[in-house]
Amino acid sequence: MSNATHHAxxxxxxxxxxxxxxxxxxxxxxLVSVGGLVEIVPLFYLKNTIERVEGVRPYTPLELAGFNIYVREGCYTCHSQMIRPLRDEVERYGHYSxxxxxxxxxPFQWGSKRNGPDLARVGGKYSNDWQRDHLRDPRSVVSSSIMPGYPFLATTPLNAEHLVEQMQTLRVVGVPYTDEQIENAAADLAAQASSDDAGGPDLLKRYPNAAPGDMAGKNAITEEDALVAYLQHLGVSVDFKLYDDKANIR
Structure with missing residues (x-):
């Protein structure tokens, strides 16, 4: 009997x-046309493809400045902000993104490659001092780190000249900055950077959960202050206990 496979x-x-x-x-x-229509047509009548989640807010002026520095320095090339709904990811980094x-x-900071840990839940995990030490000399706090140091951020004054214009532009594309937030941008920037209570009730009313900064006696806000404020905000807006019961991690 032949061992050859016979096909109909x-x-x-x-x-x-x-x-x-x-x-x-x-x-x-x-076939491609039918598949494309199935995916594209619903977008014409859906007002929003992203489910709104309680607690998510726009960045404070200081956090926004830190986001700009994060993107400028290419931090996204080694650190994603995308925790996948897989058990090993959730156990290591926290609730899935x-x-x-x-x-x-x-732009958003999701990604598919990591040379360092995912930063989606890094906010509040370490102190401001730890973050500063890590930026200046990563191996002083993580001996196996391959991350380059960014000590110049601590001595570079923050240029916030166009921050108000950026907030106005972001509002055009859907970020819900209010007139009050834009008008108080400079004051909120200084308050969050220098105050131990994150600028008091006015700032916290406009931006709940704004992490307090600590300029440590410096006369000027630095790029390091902004980047630390941004990092301390990552993953702190949402109460993930509300989603734990709905999670189906396999």
């Missing part, structure tokens, strides 16, 4: 399609 003969239509490049191309285009957490990021 192709039907006449299938044979014509497979042996005629024109028919094959037409068939591929039809929600799309709504990045709805005000332009």
């Amino acid at each position: 003969p192709a039907s006449g239509l299938q044979k014509r399609i497979e042996t005629n490049s024109i028919f094959l191309v037409i068939g591929i285009l039809l 929600l799309a709504a957490e990045s709805m005000y990021d332009h």
Whole structure:
């Protein structure tokens, strides 16, 4: 008995399609068109494809300045902010990422490659002093770190000249900055950077959960102050206990 595998003969239509490049191309285009329409058409009548989550807010002026520095220095090339709904990811980094957490990021910081840990839940995990030491000399706090140091951030004054214009531009593309937040941008920036109570009730009313800064007696706000404020905000806005019962991690 022969060991060769026998296949059922192709039907006449299938044979014509497979042996005629024109028919094959037409068939591929039809299938791609149908698949594309199934994905694209719903977007025309859905007002929003991202479920809103309580607690997510726009960045404070200081956090926004820190976000700009984070992007400028290419931190996203080694650190993603995307925890996948897999058990090993959740156990290592925390609750899996929600799309709504990045709805005000332009550009968003999700990614698929990590040379360092995911930073989606780094906010509040370490003190401001730890973050400063890590930025200046990573191996002083993590001996195995391969991250380069950024000591110049501690001595570089923050340039916030165009921060108000950026907030106004972000509002055009959907970030819900209010007139009050934009008008008080300079005051909120200084208050969060220098105050132990994150600027008091006025700032916290406009931006709940704003992490307090500590300029440590410096006369000017530095880029390091801004970047630390941004890092301390990552992952602290949402009460993930509300989602634990809904999670189905396999």
